[in-house]
Amino acid sequence: MFAIRLTDVPDDTSTRVVPVGPGLDAEASALAAATEGADVAGRVTVFPRPLRQPSRVLLAGVGAGDEAGWRAAGAAAIREVADDEVLEVHLPGAIAAELVRGLAEGLWLGGYRYRDAPRGPRTGEVRIFTDESDAYAESLAQAQITARAAWLARDLTNTPSSVKNPEWFAAQVVAEAQNRPGLTVTVRAGDELERFGGLRAVGAGSVSPPRFVELSWQPPGATTHVVLVGKGITFDTGGISIKPRDGMKLMKKDMGGAAAVIAAVLGAADLGLGLRLTALAPLAENAVSGSAFRPGDVITHYDGSTSENTNSDAEGRIVLADALGYAADVLHPDLVLNLATLTGANAVALGKRTAALFSPWDDLAAALTEAGTATGERMWRLPLSDDYLDNLRSDIADRISAPAGPGAVMAALFLRDFFGDARWAHLDMSAPSWSETHELELTKGATGWGARMLLRYLSTLDSGQQAGA
Numbered sequence: 001m002f003a004i005r006l007t008d009v010p011d012d013t014s015t016r017v018v019p020v021g022p023g024l025d026a027e028a029s030a031l032a033a034a035t036e037g038a039d040v041a042g043r044v045t046v047f048p049r050p051l052r053q054p055s056r057v058l059l060a061g062v063g064a065g066d067e068a069g070w071r072a073a074g075a076a077a078i079r080e081v082a083d084d085e086v087l088e089v090h091l092p093g094a095i096a097a098e099l100v101r102g103l104a105e106g107l108w109l110g111g112y113r114y115r116d117a118p119r120g121p122r123t124g125e126v127r128i129f130t131d132e133s134d135a136y137a138e139s140l141a142q143a144q145i146t147a148r149a150a151w152l153a154r155d156l157t158n159t160p161s162s163v164k165n166p167e168w169f170a171a172q173v174v175a176e177a178q179n180r181p182g183l184t185v186t187v188r189a190g191d192e193l194e195r196f197g198g199l200r201a202v203g204a205g206s207v208s209p210p211r212f213v214e215l216s217w218q219p220p221g222a223t224t225h226v227v228l229v230g231k232g233i234t235f236d237t238g239g240i241s242i243k244p245r246d247g248m249k250l251m252k253k254d255m256g257g258a259a260a261v262i263a264a265v266l267g268a269a270d271l272g273l274g275l276r277l278t279a280l281a282p283l284a285e286n287a288v289s290g291s292a293f294r295p296g297d298v299i300t301h302y303d304g305s306t307s308e309n310t311n312s313d314a315e316g317r318i319v320l321a322d323a324l325g326y327a328a329d330v331l332h333p334d335l336v337l338n339l340a341t342l343t344g345a346n347a348v349a350l351g352k353r354t355a356a357l358f359s360p361w362d363d364l365a366a367a368l369t370e371a372g373t374a375t376g377e378r379m380w381r382l383p384l385s386d387d388y389l390d391n392l393r394s395d396i397a398d399r400i401s402a403p404a405g406p407g408a409v410m411a412a413l414f415l416r417d418f419f420g421d422a423r424w425a426h427l428d429m430s431a432p433s434w435s436e437t438h439e440l441e442l443t444k445g446a447t448g449w450g451a452r453m454l455l456r457y458l459s460t461l462d463s464g465q466q467a468g469a
Helices: 025-032 067-078 097-110 133-158 167-176 199-204 258-269 315-333 344-349 361-373 386-392 407-416 451-467
Strands: 005-008 015-020 043-048 056-061 087-090 123-127 183-188 213-216 225-231 230-236 278-286 296-300 305-308 336-340 357-360 378-379 423-428
Touching: 005 097, 015 025, 025 043, 025 056, 056 067, 056 407, 056 451, 067 087, 067 097, 087 097, 097 123, 097 133, 123 133, 123 378, 133 167, 133 258, 133 386, 133 451, 167 183, 167 258, 167 278, 183 258, 199 230, 199 278, 199 296, 199 315, 213 225, 213 258, 213 315, 225 258, 225 315, 225 451, 230 315, 258 278, 258 336, 258 451, 278 315, 315 336, 344 357, 357 361, 357 407, 361 378, 361 423, 386 407, 407 423
Parallel strands: 005 123, 015 056, 015 087, 087 123, 225 278, 225 336, 230 278, 336 423, 357 378
Antiparallel strands: 043 056, 183 213, 213 278, 296 305, 357 423
16 A cells, blocks of 8 residues: 655645635635635645646545545545655644544545556555644554555455456465464365355356355454355356346456455454454355256255255355355354345445445444445445245245345345344445446445445444443
């Protein structure tokens, strides 16, 4: 990651960024008033200064002046400068620590480039000029950990599937965890997957065999155990129920849920959260071959229940069923959060920027929604309606895998059977996992959706646990 540091010594040769919005710097506000819309969140207005240093001043709009506005301002500002340009953001006196966190996250997220892109990751330096450096050091450190998690989730998702098979993904997790004390990784393959009938079925058609990754963070004294489960289909052809060409173009992103939960646990370890956390990533490539699983096959899941496959392009719920069954049977968590690029119906219902949230618990749904709003990773709660349960009935198995009805809801109802006794929430984040444009803190390509929201939620959960101790 490129460097951002706090400083109280101005550099007159840097490109200067001045945040503008309600109640901020009077001189900047006067300039903004002369430029319509300069204070809009994420808008940058450039003022050239011929024969002077710095040669440019950028007015960066912070909108209403909340964390989201400052995050948008940081992202927009970093896109205005070249890699080798030094950027200096001038804070307007003392502001709330969460605003500096938002600014720094925006700078890092807006400046993201895929690590294997032709130009490689962005370099250079950003300086945040303030007389309150000590007050903001913790916020900057939190922002860096959060942004690093989002960068990792984006990098994993952006990696082409010619490279990113289940074995490769598992190796990335091992490499990331090995330098973080307190983290352990278990990778299961081959005969170790005997009970994972869904994962084996979905991966059967590929020359790249499936893997099951378990990443654990268990700090001393942790009493609350949260399991994060993420769909990890490294490429999805649709299998025998094959997708059309256009439907396959972005299917390297079908492991976005696994990327997010892995990144979140790594970030939680970096933050030193006092929660026991386990990320489960069922990894498979859904390919077409003579050994691929078929419509009509009956699959036996980890928990011993059976599903009749009615659409091999509904493979995500089949691998997730194994992971959720394993969590309930072996880990006995207090809470399970499931993230998956699961259905196209997510986008139909909620558009490109909002995930679908399912949970029977109002307080859990509210807390996740609040974390998503704070981090810019929005979600909307949809119903788990029992009216559709008859659609799941099978004549030859416990359920069918892809019943008729509202797609995102039916997938959630299918998964509901596997959560066990834990409190749970399921997030269908297929639509917001990818961005077609640079927009606010998002860059074109993988968004890393979920990593930042999970870290914010888990940090809040940890704070509540400590307050109640």
